[in-house]
Amino acid sequence: MENLTSCLVCGNTLFTPLFSCKDFVATGELFQLLRCNECSFLFTNPRPSSNEIGKYYQSERYVSHAGDKAGFSFMYKLYDAVRDFSIKQKLALIKSYHDGGNLMDLGCGLGYFLDGAIKDNTFKSIGIDISDDAINYVKKRFGYEVKNESELDSLTQNSFDIITQWHVLEHVHLLNERMQQLKRLLKENGTLFIAVPNSNSWDAKYYKEFWDGYDVPRHLYHFNQKSFDALMAKHGFKVVDTRPMIFDAPYISMRSEVHKGNRLSFLKGAISGTVSTINAVSKKDYSSLLFVVKNR
Ligand SMILES: [Zn+2]
Numbered sequence: 001m002e003n004l005t006s007c008l009v010c011g012n013t014l015f016t017p018l019f020s021c022k023d024f025v026a027t028g029e030l031f032q033l034l035r036c037n038e039c040s041f042l043f044t045n046p047r048p049s050s051n052e053i054g055k056y057y058q059s060e061r062y063v064s065h066a067g068d069k070a071g072f073s074f075m076y077k078l079y080d081a082v083r084d085f086s087i088k089q090k091l092a093l094i095k096s097y098h099d100g101g102n103l104m105d106l107g108c109g110l111g112y113f114l115d116g117a118i119k120d121n122t123f124k125s126i127g128i129d130i131s132d133d134a135i136n137y138v139k140k141r142f143g144y145e146v147k148n149e150s151e152l153d154s155l156t157q158n159s160f161d162i163i164t165q166w167h168v169l170e171h172v173h174l175l176n177e178r179m180q181q182l183k184r185l186l187k188e189n190g191t192l193f194i195a196v197p198n199s200n201s202w203d204a205k206y207y208k209e210f211w212d213g214y215d216v217p218r219h220l221y222h223f224n225q226k227s228f229d230a231l232m233a234k235h236g237f238k239v240v241d242t243r244p245m246i247f248d249a250p251y252i253s254m255r256s257e258v259h260k261g262n263r264l265s266f267l268k269g270a271i272s273g274t275v276s277t278i279n280a281v282s283k284k285d286y287s288s289l290l291f292v293v294k295n296r
Pocket of ligand 1: 012
């Protein structure tokens with residue numbers, strides 16, 4: 001385990017414990033969440049080091065063959081349909097900012113978004129991932145060569161118009177170093193598209209320690225709009241738009257219902273997800289947030 005003694009966003013050393021959350025998917029271990037008294041950044045602390053985190057990904061949710069089960073039940077079909085629709089929505093948003101150029105999907109996982117981007121053919125797209133299992137899966141499933149994250153620093157600077165990170169940044173141990181890599185690789189007029197769970201959402205407050213968006217200890221950070229803005233500003237970026245990830249609200253809520261041990265999780269999750277989205281409209285505190293980020 002490693003212990004953060006200063007806030008990764010603002011450097012402040014005074015924190016307030018929020019509560020402890022259970023690792024519901026891999027080990028059942030408890031992890032504490034701390035909030036920075038200064039900038040409200042919420043993080044998992046202590047946390048497994050990058051050498052220790054591997055075992056926490058040994059669950060169906062994160063193992064790369066999860067996608068192979070698709071096609072049997074109604075739920076899997078629904079999941080596939082939602083995923084495909086969501087990929088099209090993401091691409092439509094990106095196209096409203098860029099009509100071509102180089103795109104990097106950083107943390108491409110099983111490669112579904114990468115596949116969508118490549119087939120869409122508007123951008124020259126590449127994928128990067130930290131997991132050899134994921135890299136091998138994408139090669140086998142789609143035939144694409146995905147680079148390992150260790151190669152990020154050898155890529156040419158200012159060479160990407162678009163860098164996407166879909167539910168990735170909350171998993172990155174070297175957060176500030178990652179932001180510096182983004183700064184180096186993004187073109188002057190480039191755009192980052194970063195999606196993260198929002199710990200200030202209605203569903204986060206409703207489910208508390210059972211909220212699936214905490215997903216400890218894999219999620220090292222639990223952003224809200226304020227702490228995310230602060231992290232971007234620190235690295236010379238600014239948030240220019242904040243969008244909902246509308247399907248995350250019911251999905252996260254259903255999984256949270258399961259963590260609570262409740263029956264009818266599908267139905268209750270669908271209701272909570274809808275309530276969360278309705279509550280989010282005025283302040284944009286959706287269950288998950290998709291930030292559009294530019295150089296300052
Ligand atoms: Zn702070």
